[in-house]
Amino acid sequence: MANAQCSCGALRLALPEKPNVVIACHCIECQRRTGAPFGAGAFYPAEAVTVSGFGKQYTRDAVSGGKVHSYFCPNCGSSVYWKADNLPSMIGVALGAISDISQLPAPAKSIFEQSKHHWTQIDAAGEHFQQGSVARPSS
Numbered sequence: 001m002a003n004a005q006c007s008c009g010a011l012r013l014a015l016p017e018k019p020n021v022v023i024a025c026h027c028i029e030c031q032r033r034t035g036a037p038f039g040a041g042a043f044y045p046a047e048a049v050t051v052s053g054f055g056k057q058y059t060r061d062a063v064s065g066g067k068v069h070s071y072f073c074p075n076c077g078s079s080v081y082w083k084a085d086n087l088p089s090m091i092g093v094a095l096g097a098i099s100d101i102s103q104l105p106a107p108a109k110s111i112f113e114q115s116k117h118h119w120t121q122i123d124a125a126g127e128h129f130q131q132g133s134v135a136r137p138s139s
Helices: 028-034
Strands: 002-005 012-015 021-025 039-045 050-052 056-061 067-072 079-084 090-094 109-111
Touching (some): 002 079
Parallel strands (some): 021 109
Antiparallel strands (some): 012 050, 021 039, 039 090, 056 067, 067 079, 079 090
């Protein structure tokens, strides 16, 4: 098992060894959530993750519809994980919260590149999207 936690250790997650996918997200909301030019998350099956401690929830509207529920530690403020209404079977975990990064692959997708900082580049990502993570037909 892998672990993730906030800075003070009050909010912890027990995770499977390997995530289903790792994604770099350049949307404005992820930039605000992380205070960084992009958010990076590992996605795990929700039923395989055990949460210990109390996370304060912040809910926002998702660009793709539905809501995104972010959980952070009320003690230290670290953003640790999130759940999206449009993807109820998965939990996204902030890469910076994961203790053993040696088993994490590079991001497979780089999404919402329309709001990407011009100096960032996720070369390892196999797929790049201007908006969400699903290709949309050109208009």
